[in-house]
Amino acid sequence: MNILVLLAGVADNRYPLHEITLTANSALEEVGQTRRILSPFDEGALELALKLRDKNEEVRIDALVMGGVNADTLAKSVAAYKPDSLKILNLEPFRLWDAVLSAGQISSYVKSSGLKPDLIFVGREFGDLDEGSIPIVLAGELGLPYFSLTQFCEWKGSDVRLMRERGMRREWMTVTGGCLATVTNDKRNKLRHPLMKNVMMAKRQTIESVVQSVADEGQMLAKELSEPEVVARTGHCEMLAGSPREQAQALARYLKQATA
Amino acid sequence: MKSVNIESRVVCVIPAGWGMEAAEGALAAAQAVTRSEHKFDVLVVGEARDDGINRMAFRAGAQIVNAVELKGLAGHSADELASGLGQLLAGAGSNGEDLLFLTPPGPEGEELAAGMASYLKGQAVGRCQAIRLTDDGITATRSVWGGRKTLLLEVKSAPTFACLRAGKPELSDEPGTAVCHELEAEVVPFSTVSVDAEETGESLPPVESCKLVVSGGRGVGEDGFGLLEQIARKAKGTLGGSLPAVDAGMVPVVRQVGISGKFVNPALYFAVGISGTPQHLAGIGTEARIVAINKDPEAPIFSVAEVGVVGEWQELLPEVLEALEA
Numbered sequence: 001m002n003i004l005v006l007l008a009g010v011a012d013n014r015y016p017l018h019e020i021t022l023t024a025n026s027a028l029e030e031v032g033q034t035r036r037i038l039s040p041f042d043e044g045a046l047e048l049a050l051k052l053r054d055k056n057e058e059v060r061i062d063a064l065v066m067g068g069v070n071a072d073t074l075a076k077s078v079a080a081y082k083p084d085s086l087k088i089l090n091l092e093p094f095r096l097w098d099a100v101l102s103a104g105q106i107s108s109y110v111k112s113s114g115l116k117p118d119l120i121f122v123g124r125e126f127g128d129l130d131e132g133s134i135p136i137v138l139a140g141e142l143g144l145p146y147f148s149l150t151q152f153c154e155w156k157g158s159d160v161r162l163m164r165e166r167g168m169r170r171e172w173m174t175v176t177g178g179c180l181a182t183v184t185n186d187k188r189n190k191l192r193h194p195l196m197k198n199v200m201m202a203k204r205q206t207i208e209s210v211v212q213s214v215a216d217e218g219q220m221l222a223k224e225l226s227e228p229e230v231v232a233r234t235g236h237c238e239m240l241a242g243s244p245r246e247q248a249q250a251l252a253r254y255l256k257q258a259t260a
Numbered sequence: 261m262k263s264v265n266i267e268s269r270v271v272c273v274i275p276a277g278w279g280m281e282a283a284e285g286a287l288a289a290a291q292a293v294t295r296s297e298h299k300f301d302v303l304v305v306g307e308a309r310d311d312g313i314n315r316m317a318f319r320a321g322a323q324i325v326n327a328v329e330l331k332g333l334a335g336h337s338a339d340e341l342a343s344g345l346g347q348l349l350a351g352a353g354s355n356g357e358d359l360l361f362l363t364p365p366g367p368e369g370e371e372l373a374a375g376m377a378s379y380l381k382g383q384a385v386g387r388c389q390a391i392r393l394t395d396d397g398i399t400a401t402r403s404v405w406g407g408r409k410t411l412l413l414e415v416k417s418a419p420t421f422a423c424l425r426a427g428k429p430e431l432s433d434e435p436g437t438a439v440c441h442e443l444e445a446e447v448v449p450f451s452t453v454s455v456d457a458e459e460t461g462e463s464l465p466p467v468e469s470c471k472l473v474v475s476g477g478r479g480v481g482e483d484g485f486g487l488l489e490q491i492a493r494k495a496k497g498t499l500g501g502s503l504p505a506v507d508a509g510m511v512p513v514v515r516q517v518g519i520s521g522k523f524v525n526p527a528l529y530f531a532v533g534i535s536g537t538p539q540h541l542a543g544i545g546t547e548a549r550i551v552a553i554n555k556d557p558e559a560p561i562f563s564v565a566e567v568g569v570v571g572e573w574q575e576l577l578p579e580v581l582e583a584l585e586a
Binding site for chain 2: 125221239
């Protein structure tokens with residue numbers, strides 16, 4: 001089974017965001033100290049692929065890391081998990097806010113690269129600029145059915161089963177004839193720590209970069225990048241005084257009233 | 261195939277099987293985009309017509325309500341509906357040039373919007389903070405970089421598919437004057453994926469439909485979440501958590517509250533060890549009262565909470581549980 005893992009990476013939210021500007025031709029310029037890491041959704045996608053390979057030596061994992069700032073460091077963090085192949089995919093133009101353009105570029109690369117994935121794992125949101133549309137549109141471009149918000153996977157005989165939970169239901173899908181699965185964060189797909197020797201080897205590794213260009217600029221242009229509006233909401237918070245027991249008793253009264 | 265009837269630029273897509281909250285969310289979005297003019301049409305889609313939703317659409321000011329019964333769908337998941345609606349609109353020769361389709365806010369609505377865009381070769385704008393109609397297109401504002409930046413996008417052409425959270429719709433006391441256009445359509449089932457379902461055995465209610473959500477952050481830890489669950493059960497509420505708590509495996513992802521999780525609007529949101537990031541607060545309705553415990557007196561949660569306690573959860577939660585049991 002060939003598994004393709006698509007990894008976008010996100011800015012590390014433990015640090016202030018680096019400087020980003022938008023140019024007149026709708027391109028992003030990112031400068032300064034950029035820290036880009038795998039998102040929890042990226043990590044889940046990679047871990048699910050590793051879990052399937054752990055149980056079946058015939059699984060091959062191909063990983064594509066999106067280009068952009070700090071792509072080499074990000075790709076080396078992935079290399080430490082020893083995928084069978086790993087490349088940095090640079091999209092030109094790079095407009096991950098445009099799901100249709102980006103999915104078309106990724107799809108074109110997958111089709112032309114000789115990769116023949118039986119299963120694609122991708123985080124439910126593809127990077128900092130996507131809110132979940134890219135994976136769904138990509139499935140359509142590749143003519144694959146999709147299974148969204150996957151939390152867990154397992155082998156059942158020679159088949160792979162994907163699982164998600166929705167409300168009070170647990171849903172299982174058996175992968176037959178190809179599938180794109182979006183992955184969400186779950187305690188069962190937390191990314192393992194790589195072996196230290198593999199981390200050291202990955203640091204010395206040269207990661208191949210490939211480019212997928214299209215002349216089309218897409219139908220969605222970025223016109224303005226700004227600071228977010230502050231949430232306009234004030235609770236005029238009443239701070240409860242007294243001993244912890246008195247505070248707790250007051251809190252319990254609020255909780256009881258809510259469902260009375 | 262009988263065609264849907266669309267005359268407005270904005271089309272509100274309501275899957276009948278998703279319930280009244282989804283319908284309200286989609287109608288509120290259509291009202292917000294069309295502002296006071298309220299010129300929008302509605303597609304209510306399901307295996308059977310839902311008169312309750314149709315009536316609400318009339319009262320929300322819809323011009324035309326298309327009550328579409330899709331024959332052949334096995335269920336009403338986002339992928340099946342995207343396939344069915346894609347077939348319906350494309351098969352009727354209506355690719356929706358220059359139309360804006362608004363689906364219910366939330367992860368399933370976002371999936372539906374992207375799926376329809378894929379089928380109809382339109383633009384998937386996804387989860388937006390604001391959408392405006394212009395003379396020659398649409399502009400949309402999106403939160404990017406985890407809520408740390410805002411991006412204004414201009415969609416040049418093609419049908420556009422988006423979600424917008426705008427609260428509840430304004431409903432007129434009058435029944436409305438919309439035309440109801442009923443049609444049935446045979447669609448090819450979305451049969452390539454077969455999903456087996458089973459009960460999870462989960463006994464706490466879902467976060468999105470409970471009057472009381474007892475929610476924790478990562479700092480609360482496994483032990484703290486054990487106490488929070490007991491408190492939720494005792495107070496007849498339910499359990500929620502922040503994204504970092506979900507990442508740490510303390511609470512299931514179906515209980516994640518926030519911009520990339522569930523949107524909740526309970527009577528009371530009990531936030532324990534939650535700092536109050538904009539991404540988390542975006543998942544809590546403005547009508548919800550927030551009561552918070554945090555050891556940091558400067559935590560942003562206190563600027564939005566109605567009642568707060570600065571203290572350690574280890575000390576307070578056992579006392580709260582005892583007080584509830586008394």
